[in-house]
Amino acid sequence: MSKDIKEYLRLDKFPHIWCPGCGHGIILQAVLRAIDRLQLDRDNIAVVSGIGCSSRAAGYVDFNTLHTTHGRALTFATGIKLAKPELTVIVLTGDGDCSAIGGNHLIHAARRNIDLNVIVFNNSIYGMTGGQYSPTTPTTDYAATAPYGNIDNAFDLCELTRAAGASYVARSTTFHAAQIPLLVEKGIKNKGFSFIDIITACPIYYGRMNKMPDAVDMLKTQRDNARNIKQWDIMTAEEKQGKFVIGELYNKPAPEYTDAYRQLREKTHAL
Amino acid sequence: MAEEKPAASLEKSAKYDISVNRAWCKNCRICISFCPTGVYTENELGGPIISFPEKCNNCQLCVIRCPDFAITVKPKEESKRTHNGP
Numbered sequence: 001m002s003k004d005i006k007e008y009l010r011l012d013k014f015p016h017i018w019c020p021g022c023g024h025g026i027i028l029q030a031v032l033r034a035i036d037r038l039q040l041d042r043d044n045i046a047v048v049s050g051i052g053c054s055s056r057a058a059g060y061v062d063f064n065t066l067h068t069t070h071g072r073a074l075t076f077a078t079g080i081k082l083a084k085p086e087l088t089v090i091v092l093t094g095d096g097d098c099s100a101i102g103g104n105h106l107i108h109a110a111r112r113n114i115d116l117n118v119i120v121f122n123n124s125i126y127g128m129t130g131g132q133y134s135p136t137t138p139t140t141d142y143a144a145t146a147p148y149g150n151i152d153n154a155f156d157l158c159e160l161t162r163a164a165g166a167s168y169v170a171r172s173t174t175f176h177a178a179q180i181p182l183l184v185e186k187g188i189k190n191k192g193f194s195f196i197d198i199i200t201a202c203p204i205y206y207g208r209m210n211k212m213p214d215a216v217d218m219l220k221t222q223r224d225n226a227r228n229i230k231q232w233d234i235m236t237a238e239e240k241q242g243k244f245v246i247g248e249l250y251n252k253p254a255p256e257y258t259d260a261y262r263q264l265r266e267k268t269h270a271l
Numbered sequence: 272m273a274e275e276k277p278a279a280s281l282e283k284s285a286k287y288d289i290s291v292n293r294a295w296c297k298n299c300r301i302c303i304s305f306c307p308t309g310v311y312t313e314n315e316l317g318g319p320i321i322s323f324p325e326k327c328n329n330c331q332l333c334v335i336r337c338p339d340f341a342i343t344v345k346p347k348e349e350s351k352r353t354h355n356g357p
């Protein structure tokens with residue numbers, strides 16, 4: 001029988017700081033459900049985050065936690081994993097944190113296929129600093145720094161990390177909250193870089209600036225635009241317009257970085 | 272009152288114990304809007320009133336979609352057993 005999920009929380013920090021309807025809490029609960037399903041020893045888990053509303057998540061959970069600097073969650077996580085490969089390292093990060101300032105760390109962590117589990121709270125905006133556009137803000141959407149509409153193209157973070165070398169890639173949304181623990185569980189089980197992109201809502205900045213100030217409407221939009229991978233594969237390019245794919249997108253075991261490092265150490269010590 | 276509970280008259284016919292932690296709820300209306308069986312109605316703040324607890328089928332969707340960890344839904348037998356012994 002699984003535990004009450006609240007047992008994993010630092011209850012003295014609640015109610016949490018996130019705004020009404022912010023999807024970050026939905027993702028956090030789902031990640032805890034994945035950890036609970038796996039029955040992992042909580043002393044063997046390290047949760048690492050950067051800076052952003054999403055990165056506050058690390059402060060709310062009762063594991064070994066490290067709240068680091070903006071964009072650098074993956075660098076601290078890489079250090080932890082290399083020093084203590086036996087730990088399950090979970091990185092909770094925002095789209096700004098991991099793909100703007102931390103974008104370079106993201107592609108190189110994926111390239112090494114180091115055994116980290118990255119969960120992106122992807123709300124297509126910098127929530128914490130007042131709604132500046134991020135690398136995942138869709139073209140023509142509005143942001144505090146794009147009052148006439150965004151002219152940048154958006155990153156598809158799943159395509160990006162898959163191309164860079166991640167061995168497990170998945171996506172879901174906060175509307176599909178029941179699916180998230182299954183994807184996170186498989187990601188944690190994968191020995192290699194696991195990247196899980198969760199589309200979530202910042203009703204306060206992204207929502208208000210894009211005529212969707214209501215969290216309920218934002219969840220409905222996720223429901224209406226997400227397509228399961230099986231469906232996606234048989235859709236035409238025209239049908240895919242404005243839609244996005246969810247589910248397990250890539251899962252192919254590959255040599256892992258801390259393993260390679262251990263082998264190298266053994267080899268050089270034997271010389 | 273910190274816990275939102277169904278009215279005592281309604282609770283008898285319900286199979287599941289539903290409770291909402293008022294101190295954590297931020298009145299986002301997600302639970303009310305997406306409950307597949309219409310258990311909740313809205314209070315003046317946008318938070319849930321457990322108006323039709325007998326309709327609950329324990330799907331847990333409101334629990335897992337609540338961004339504020341504010342809802343618990345449990346089978347009644349289970350909570351009775353823990354309170355009264357076997």
Ligand SMILES: Cc1ncc(C[n+]2csc(CCOP(=O)(O)OP(=O)(O)O)c2C)c(N)n1
Nearest residue numbers: 052053054070094095096097125126127128
């Ligand atoms: C080096 C540095 N640059 C900029 C900032 C300001 N800053 C704080 S959070 C943030 C963006 C957060 O966006 P995201 O990671 O998407 O998280 P969200 O708040 O949307 O959850 C920025 C630019 C900072 N704290 N440190």
Ligand code: SF4
Nearest residue numbers: 018019022053127202
């Ligand atoms: S500003 Fe946006 S991302 Fe930050 S807590 Fe509020 S709703 Fe969530």
Ligand code: SF4
Nearest residue numbers: 296297299300302337
């Ligand atoms: S989903 Fe949670 S926070 Fe939102 S109204 Fe319902 S109980 Fe309150």
Ligand code: SF4
Nearest residue numbers: 306327328330331333
């Ligand atoms: S468990 Fe399901 S049916 Fe029961 S109140 Fe929650 S959403 Fe409605």
